[in-house]
Structure formats: structure tokens, C-alpha cells
Amino acid sequence: xxxxxxxxxxLRAALSPERVRTDPMELGLYARDASMLVGRASVVCxxxxxxxxxxxxxACARAGRPFVARGSGTGLAGGATPVGDEPPVVIxxxxxxxxxxxxxxxxxxxxxxxxxxxxxxxxxxxxGLHFAPDPSSQxxxxxxxxxxxxxxxxxxLLYGVTNAHILAVEVVLPDGQxxxxxxxxxxxDGLDLRGAFVGSEGTMGIATRIAVRLTPLPPTVATxxxxxxxxxxxxxxxxxxxAAGVVPAAxxxxxxxxxxxxxxxxxAGFPTDAAAVLLVEVDGLSGGLAVVTDVVTSVLARHGARxxxxxxxxxxxxxxxxxxxxxxxxxxxxxxxxxxxxxxVPRTHLVEVLEQVSRICAEQDLTLGNVFHAGDGxxxxxxxxxxxxxxxxxxxxxxxxxxxxxxxxxxxxxxxxHGIGLEKRDAMPLVFGPADLRAQAHLRDAxxxxxxxxxxKVLPRGGTRCADVADLPEGVWI
Amino acid sequence: MTRGRVLPLDxxxxxxxxxxxxxxxxxxxxxxxxxxxxxxxxxxxxMRAVEAGAEAGPSFLDILGTCVVCRACETACPSSxxxxxxxxxxxxxxxxxxxxxxxxxxxxxxxxxxxxAALTAAGAVAQRAHLVPGSLRRRLSLPExxxxxxxxxxxxxxxxxxxxxxxxxxQRPVHADTVAVLAAMGVGVALPGPGAACCGALHSHAGLHxxxxxxxxxxxxxxxxxxxxxxxxxxxxxxxKEYGHLLGTAEGAAFSARVFDIQEWIAARAxxxxxxxxxxxxxxxxxxxxxxLRHVQKAESHVRTVLRPYGELVExxxxxxxxxxxxxFSALQPELARTIRSEKTAVIDAAGADVVASPNPxxxxxxxxAGVEVRHPMEIVAAAAGLAAPx
Ligand code: SF4
Ligand code: SF4
Numbered sequence: 001x002x003x004x005x006x007x008x009x010x011l012r013a014a015l016s017p018e019r020v021r022t023d024p025m026e027l028g029l030y031a032r033d034a035s036m037l038v039g040r041a042s043v044v045c046x047x048x049x050x051x052x053x054x055x056x057x058x059a060c061a062r063a064g065r066p067f068v069a070r071g072s073g074t075g076l077a078g079g080a081t082p083v084g085d086e087p088p089v090v091i092x093x094x095x096x097x098x099x100x101x102x103x104x105x106x107x108x109x110x111x112x113x114x115x116x117x118x119x120x121x122x123x124x125x126x127x128g129l130h131f132a133p134d135p136s137s138q139x140x141x142x143x144x145x146x147x148x149x150x151x152x153x154x155x156x157l158l159y160g161v162t163n164a165h166i167l168a169v170e171v172v173l174p175d176g177q178x179x180x181x182x183x184x185x186x187x188x189d190g191l192d193l194r195g196a197f198v199g200s201e202g203t204m205g206i207a208t209r210i211a212v213r214l215t216p217l218p219p220t221v222a223t224x225x226x227x228x229x230x231x232x233x234x235x236x237x238x239x240x241x242x243a244a245g246v247v248p249a250a251x252x253x254x255x256x257x258x259x260x261x262x263x264x265x266x267x268a269g270f271p272t273d274a275a276a277v278l279l280v281e282v283d284g285l286s287g288g289l290a291v292v293t294d295v296v297t298s299v300l301a302r303h304g305a306r307x308x309x310x311x312x313x314x315x316x317x318x319x320x321x322x323x324x325x326x327x328x329x330x331x332x333x334x335x336x337x338x339x340x341x342x343x344x345v346p347r348t349h350l351v352e353v354l355e356q357v358s359r360i361c362a363e364q365d366l367t368l369g370n371v372f373h374a375g376d377g378x379x380x381x382x383x384x385x386x387x388x389x390x391x392x393x394x395x396x397x398x399x400x401x402x403x404x405x406x407x408x409x410x411x412x413x414x415x416x417x418h419g420i421g422l423e424k425r426d427a428m429p430l431v432f433g434p435a436d437l438r439a440q441a442h443l444r445d446a447x448x449x450x451x452x453x454x455x456x457k458v459l460p461r462g463g464t465r466c467a468d469v470a471d472l473p474e475g476v477w478i
Numbered sequence: 479m480t481r482g483r484v485l486p487l488d489x490x491x492x493x494x495x496x497x498x499x500x501x502x503x504x505x506x507x508x509x510x511x512x513x514x515x516x517x518x519x520x521x522x523x524x525m526r527a528v529e530a531g532a533e534a535g536p537s538f539l540d541i542l543g544t545c546v547v548c549r550a551c552e553t554a555c556p557s558s559x560x561x562x563x564x565x566x567x568x569x570x571x572x573x574x575x576x577x578x579x580x581x582x583x584x585x586x587x588x589x590x591x592x593x594x595a596a597l598t599a600a601g602a603v604a605q606r607a608h609l610v611p612g613s614l615r616r617r618l619s620l621p622e623x624x625x626x627x628x629x630x631x632x633x634x635x636x637x638x639x640x641x642x643x644x645x646x647x648x649q650r651p652v653h654a655d656t657v658a659v660l661a662a663m664g665v666g667v668a669l670p671g672p673g674a675a676c677c678g679a680l681h682s683h684a685g686l687h688x689x690x691x692x693x694x695x696x697x698x699x700x701x702x703x704x705x706x707x708x709x710x711x712x713x714x715x716x717x718x719k720e721y722g723h724l725l726g727t728a729e730g731a732a733f734s735a736r737v738f739d740i741q742e743w744i745a746a747r748a749x750x751x752x753x754x755x756x757x758x759x760x761x762x763x764x765x766x767x768x769x770x771l772r773h774v775q776k777a778e779s780h781v782r783t784v785l786r787p788y789g790e791l792v793e794x795x796x797x798x799x800x801x802x803x804x805x806x807f808s809a810l811q812p813e814l815a816r817t818i819r820s821e822k823t824a825v826i827d828a829a830g831a832d833v834v835a836s837p838n839p840x841x842x843x844x845x846x847x848a849g850v851e852v853r854h855p856m857e858i859v860a861a862a863a864g865l866a867a868p869x
Binding site: 023024026028029030032034073092094095097119122137139141265330331337386 | 490493494495496497498499500501502503504511512513514515520523524527532533535537538541554555556557558559795
């Protein structure tokens with residue numbers, strides 16, 4: 001067996017001594033992502049090129065040591081939390097943060113995985129383009145992380161999630177080989193391995209170059225803010241807007257708890273006395289926009305909106321979105337910890353599932369906030385608590401399990417956009433039968449026969465060959 | 479409030495970070511390195527580790543010492559984690575080991591105006607005789623020091639103007655222009671005695687809490703009465719506004735409430751500003767937001783209000799990111815500071831302005847050392863209105 005010392009020496013030779021770290025305090029900072037799942041890293045390294053990633057992965061493969069890729073570490077499902085039979089090597093892609101090439105005419109850019117989502121959109125804005133997936137962590141999350149999680153975001157209602165915006169990926173496979181999956185042609189030949197890779201949560205290799213599709217910025221945008229006396233009215237209004245034949249660019253809901261904390265942070269004029277607020281954005285050519293805005297306004301009013309406001313200017317629109325996208329952090333104003341769920345229910349079941357969720361939290365005596373992508377039924381029940389209170393974690397987890405079960409029972413799925421990671425791994429059998437799980441495990445094994453690449457994530461077993469990683473490894477704290 | 483066992487910080491404030499990472503992209507040292515040890519979230523996690531029993535050894539000192547204390551993370555943080563307080567309290571716990579003797583000596587110099595003046599004169603001669611060794615020149619990146627100081631006289635008693643340390647020694651014309659602009663607005667300026675020579679900002683950033691508190695009390699004594707205290711250095715202004723927190727007394731808080739950034743105070747009376755001279759050429763002015771004006775004083779809009787009558791304002795595209803000066807940071811962490819500065823100068827170049835307005839002397843000198851054309855807003859106003867003091 002290769003010792004830590006040998007592995008570190010090989011990594012240092014492959015990268016540079018300075019970019020391979022083993023200091024215990026530094027390792028501790030890489031033991032978790034933005035979830036509450038804590039693992040343990042044995043080495044942290046910072047490659048700067050495809051060749052260095054390949055060399056680092058090859059060194060791990062030779063040593064039989066698991067490894068985990070990490071971007072900005074803003075994931076919420078523990079996807080970048082290092083767990084394994086032995087503490088994994090964390091391969092951090094943040095120093096690979098260059099936009100390599102922008103072809104504005106073909107609307108394609110090649111980027112390194114560490115480029116931040118919002119930096120990319122800003123860098124191509126002068127071409128009238130942007131990278132459409134816009135997760136709430138957009139300012140900090142990396143494109144590589146978006147690929148791993150197949151991230152969504154408010155505007156994915158109209159534009160589609162990350163998968164629809166990735167044309168090709170250069171991947172370092174778990175044995176250190178470099179391949180390109182997908183291509184720039186509209187319909188590349190062969191099986192869509194690119195499609196398999198996007199959303200594989202770091203279990204099939206490490207993306208080192210990504211060809212992203214750039215989307216024209218909408219010519220005109222109208223953002224509407226509607227407030228409702230009850231959550232149920234707001235939920236019915238959501239269904240009615242879509243039923244009216246409008247596909248808004250985004251359709252978001254926030255409940256009273258969230259509106260209150262968000263308003264305290266951004267001072268954007270959110271109605272703090274409303275039971276629920278809908279943020280609706282429509283875009284398009286200026287002629288049609290006025291018509292669509294009128295349709296949406298009248299549908300909202302018919303379904304009980306007390307008031308519908310249209311953002312007066314870009315500054316007001318930006319303030320509303322800043323509020324929406326800061327919601328998760330802003331809840332720390334109530335209590336220092338939160339557990340953010342992410343599941344999808346059919347839009348028509350929104351009202352009943354929301355009621356169930358609030359009943360579940362009330363039973364466990366927990367504070368609940370709701371802020372979510374109502375347009376596609378992607379719920380984000382947010383349980384706010386202080387982990388220092390004895391016994392609270394058990395109640396949080398009991399509520400979490402009940403919420404997931406309620407969503408699945410209503411015909412929904414486990415995760416809208418955060419991924420399965422470690423957090424939802426053991427809930428996979430709720431939605432997949434043994435045959436489905438086996439098929440997924442075979443696909444994963446085809447990419448990673450040795451089971452070293454982000455092990456213990458996504459699938460209840462780390463792959464068909466690693467049947468022993470059935471339980472959460474010791475030291476993992478959920 | 480419960481204080482930490484190891485670090486003298488508020489444990490509730492430490493618990494407020496939810497590790498979301500939304501601050502990362504706004505942190506200049508994270509942007510320069512992509513490393514958690516150089517990020518707000520990582521620094522907070524390290525503080526927690528130390529509180530939980532990890533050794534506060536060399537890596538902890540490095541994690542603390544590489545922070546600019548720009549406090550951009552505070553503005554970005556949706557949970558409102560008071561990062562500046564956490565950092566200053568953590569540094570306080572390790573100051574014995576973290577602050578070397580030469581740094582303490584340099585800070586002491588700032589407290590003594592005559593000594594600083596004498597050193598400035600000696601330095602000015604040495605610079606002109608090319609006697610300053612290259613290594614020291616690079617580390618400190620000093621501006622050209624003045625051989626002789628301009629005269630500065632009080633004009634009345636409506637407001638105090640904090641004169642400060644380095645600024646008074648090296649950039650007195652900025653004070654003179656400030657007094658001239660205020661005079662044109664019909665405002666008489668009183669100047670404090672030598673007690674107000676050092677605001678203690680650098681001491682507090684370094685965790686030298688006791689010394690900072692002593693200096694704060696001295697400054698308060700030198701600026702008595704109800705008159706507003708105006709400050710034309712953003713870093714000093716932020717420090718004075720935090721005396722309430724630093725001292726934890728009602729007196730300190732009452733003093734802090736009297737403190738205004740010069741632009742902030744003038745913006746509320748912008749109708750009194752002198753008209754530009756007919757011959758004045760309207761410049762394209764890029765406003766550089768000093769971190770402690772934007773993230774601590776939250777007064778960056780006032781700079782724009784004050785400058786608007788005199789030129790065409792150009793916004794930089796980096797949301798006010800730090801320039802790397804950070805008080806003593808550029809001298810203590812020169813390499814990191816230069817990396818941060820090169821990103822800033824690239825953004826400034828792209829803006830295509832005639833001049834950069836910086837309301838903080840530290841940022842101004844640091845950017846000027848990289849070849850940027852920088853002026854204090856008061857210099858721009860005074861020049862446009864024909865009030866500029868002779869240089
Ligand atoms: S400091 Fe604030 S923004 Fe940064 S990780 Fe902590 S909670 Fe999030
Ligand atoms: S104060 Fe500035 S340098 Fe320090 S962690 Fe916050 S943003 Fe980063």
C-alpha cells in the first residue's frame with residue numbers, strides 16, 4: 001500500500017510542492033462544503049491545468065486512494081465532502097479559472113471548471129450574451145460545480161437546467177486518461193456520454209475544460225412582485241399563470257418568514273405583512289412583453305393577489321433578485337443553522353404538499369421558511385435551528401425524512417437541483433427500484449471501475465464493486 | 479453575549495456563519511488565490527477550529543495575517559456575520575506572537591507627529607539622493623515624500639477636521655483643499671491638537687487592542703464639544719466610527735455618532751458646493767471605493783454626489799473590490815497585495831478615465847505607486863473651483 005508520504009511526494013512532483021497541502025488546519029477547511037456533512041481530507045491539492053489534474057488523478061489511482069473534486073464548495077448536498085475508506089485527496093479546481101475562448105458568433109465559450117458562474121456571464125455581457133443557469137449561489141459557484149450537479153436556478157424554468165447549456169466536456173477519467181465527451185456539432189455521433197457526465201456529481205471523473213452554450217440576453221424584461229394573503233392562494237396562482245399559456249422566465253415564491261429576513265438584508269421594499277410573495281419575470285421583445293405582463297397581472301389579481309408591482313427600473317429588479325438569492329444565508333438572522341431541502345413535486349400538488357410540510361415542521365416544533373422555484377414545483381423547505389440546542393438535530397432529521405417522503409408520495413423526486421450527494425444517497429430507494437439502481441451503478445462502474453472517484457456519493461452503494469460502503473463512513477456527521 | 483474560551487470574540491457572532499460561501503467571490507484574497515485559507519469562510523472555520531481546541535499555531539497566524547480586513551465579506555454576507563469584529567478579536571488573542579517588533583515600532587511612530595515629520599524629511603532627502611534600498615522601496619512602495627509641509631490653518635469652529643498621522647505628514651495639501659472647499663461653503667474648520675495625531679486604526683486591525691483603545695480615548699479628548707468631526711481619510715473615518723464598539727462605552731458611541739466622512743457630510747449640503755470655474759475642463763473621473771468607506775461606513779454614494787458637478791463619473795466594473803492597500807497590508811503581505819492590485823489596475827485601465835478619485839490616502843498612494851493618476855475628491859473639487867492650495 002502506498003503511504004501518505006509516497007502519495008504526497010508524487011503529487012508534489014506532479015504539481016508543485018507549494019500547491020500540495022497537508023497542514024491539519026488547512027485540511028479541516030476542506031472537510032465540508034456548504035452542507036452540514038463533515039468528512040475528512042488527507043491531502044488538498046490545487047492543479048492549474050488538465051495535465052496536472054490528470055497527473056494527480058493518476059497518482060491517486062496508482063495508490064488506490066479515493067479522490068474528490070471540489071470547486072467553490074457551495075454545494076448543499078455534501079457532494080464535495082471528502083469521505084471514503086481512507087480519507088480522500090481533495091483536488092481543488094479554483095485555480096483553473098480562465099475563460100479560454102469565446103466565440104460570440106457561434107455563442108460558445110470554452111472555460112476552465114473554476115470559472116465562477118456570474119463571472120462568466122459578466123465577461124460575455126458585452127456581446128449581449130450570458131450563461132443562463134443561475135443558481136442562487138451564482139456569484140460564488142463554479143461552472144465545474146454546475147456541471148457536476150446539473151444545477152438549476154430561477155431562470156431555468158424558461159431556459160432549462162445546466163445540461164441544456166453544456167456542449168462538450170474535457171474529462172480526466174478516474175484512471176487519469178483525458179477524453180472529450182460531446183462536441184460542438186448540433187448532434188454528435190454515438191451515445192450521449194456528455195449527458196451521462198453532466199449531473200454525475202463528480203463520480204465519473206473531473207471536468208477540466210467545458211464548452212458552454214451562451215444565451216442571448218433577453219431584449220426586454222419585466223419583473224413582477226405579487227403579494228398574497230395565504231400560501232394556498234399564491235400556489236394556485238402559480239398553476240394558473242402556467243395554465244394561461246405563459247412560460248415566465250422565472251416564477252419564485254417566498255413565504256412570510258423568508259420575506260421578513262430578506263427584507264432586513266436588502267431593504268428592497270418587500271411586503272413584510274404578506275403570507276406569500278411571488279416574483280415573476282417575463283422576457284421577450286418589447287411589443288409582446290406588455291401583453292404578457294398584462295396577462296400575468298390579471299391572472300395573479302384573479303387569484304387573490306393583494307397587489308402586483310412591476311419593477312420600476314433595473315436597480316429595483318436587481319434588489320428583488322438579490323433578496324431572493326440571499327434567502328438561504330439571510331435566515332441566519334433567525335438562528336445560526338439551516339437545513340435546506342430540495343425536492344420537486346408536480347405543480348398541481350403544490351398546495352397540499354406545502355400544507356403537509358408546514359404540518360411536519362410544526363409537529364417537530366421547528367421553524368420553517370419556504371423559498372422556491374414555484375414554476376417548476378421545485379420546493380426548498382428551509383428548516384432553521386440552532387444546532388447547539390440538545391436534541392434539535394434529531395428533530396431536524398426526522399422532519400427532513402418526513403418531507404422527502406411526502407414529496408415522493410405526491411409523485412415528486414428527491415432533488416430539483418442540489419444533487420443527491422451524500423445527503424440524499426440513502427433516500428434513493430424511495431424513487432428507484434433495485435433494477436434502476438443497478439443500471440446506474442453499472443454506468444458508474446464503467447467510468448470508475450476502481451470506485452475511487454468521489455466514493456460513497458449518490459448511489460446507496462459506492463458502485464457494484466464496493467458493496468461494503470453501504471453505510472455512511474465513520475466520522476461523517478449529518 | 480458569551481465570549482470564546484480561547485479567542486475574545488462573541489460566540490453567537492462566530493456561530494452566525496452558515497458556510498454558504500456567498501462571500502467568496504467578494505474577498506480579494508480568495509479571488510487572488512482560490513484557497514479557503516484565504517477566504518472569509520475558511521478564516522471563520524479556522525477560528526471555530528481554534529475555539530474547539532485546535533492549536534493556534536503558525537497556520538492559524540498565516541490564515542489571520544493574510545486577511546486585508548477590507549470587510550467586503552460583511553457587505554456580501556446575507557447572514558450579516560460581523561467579520562471585522564471576529565478578525566480583530568482573533569488577532570488580539572495572538573498579537574503577542576503575530577505582530578513583530580518592527581511593526582509595533584512603526585505604529586508607535588505614527589503616534590508622534592514630530593518624529594514622523596522628522597523621519598519624513600529625512601526620507602524625502604534620502605529619496606532624492608537615491609539612498610533608499612530597493613528592497614525597502616518595494617516593500618513599502620512609498621510615494622515621493624514632501625521636503626516641506628504646506629501650511630494648514632484653522633478657519634473657525636463649525637466642524638473639526640481630523641488631521642491624522644501619515645496624511646498630515648505626506649498629503650497635507652489634501653487637508654488644505656478640504657479646508658478651502660469647506661470655507662467656500664461658509665463652514666469654519668477647527669484643527670485638533672497633537673492628541674488626535676493617530677486614530678489607532680492600524681493598531682486595531684493588528685489586534686493591538688489596548689493600544690488602540692488608549693489612542694481612541696486620546697483622539698476623543700482632542701476633539702471635544704458637540705461639533706461634527708469630519709474625516710478626509712476613509713480608513714481613519716471608519717476607525718473613529720467604531721470607537722463605540724472598540725471601547726464599549728456610551729461615551730465612545732456618542733463620539734462615533736459625531737463622526738462623518740468628509741464627502742458624506744458635504745453631500746448632505748451639496749447645494750453649498752462652489753461652482754466649477756468657467757475655464758474648468760470636465761474630466762472623466764473613475765471613483766475608487768475604499769473598502770472602509772464602502773463596507774464599514776457605507777458612504778460610497780456620497781463621493782459620487784460630491785464629484786458629479788465637476789466631471790463625468792465612470793463606474794469601475796468590479797463592485798468596489800479592494801485595491802490591496804489595506805492600511806499596512808501592502809507592507810506586510812506585499813506579494814498578495816500586488817496580485818490584488820494588478821486586478822484593480824486592469825479594471826481601472828479598462829474604464830478609460832482621466833483620473834481616479836480616491837477618498838483614502840492609503841489606497842491613493844498604493845495605486846499611484848502602480849502608475850495610476852489618483853486624486854482625493856477634495857483635490858478635484860478644489861482644483862475645479864479654483865481653490866486649490868499651492869503644491
Ligand atoms: S461569512 Fe456569510 S457569506 Fe460567508 S460563508 Fe459565512 S454566512 Fe456565508
Ligand atoms: S476582510 Fe476582506 S480579505 Fe478578509 S476575509 Fe473579508 S473579504 Fe477577505
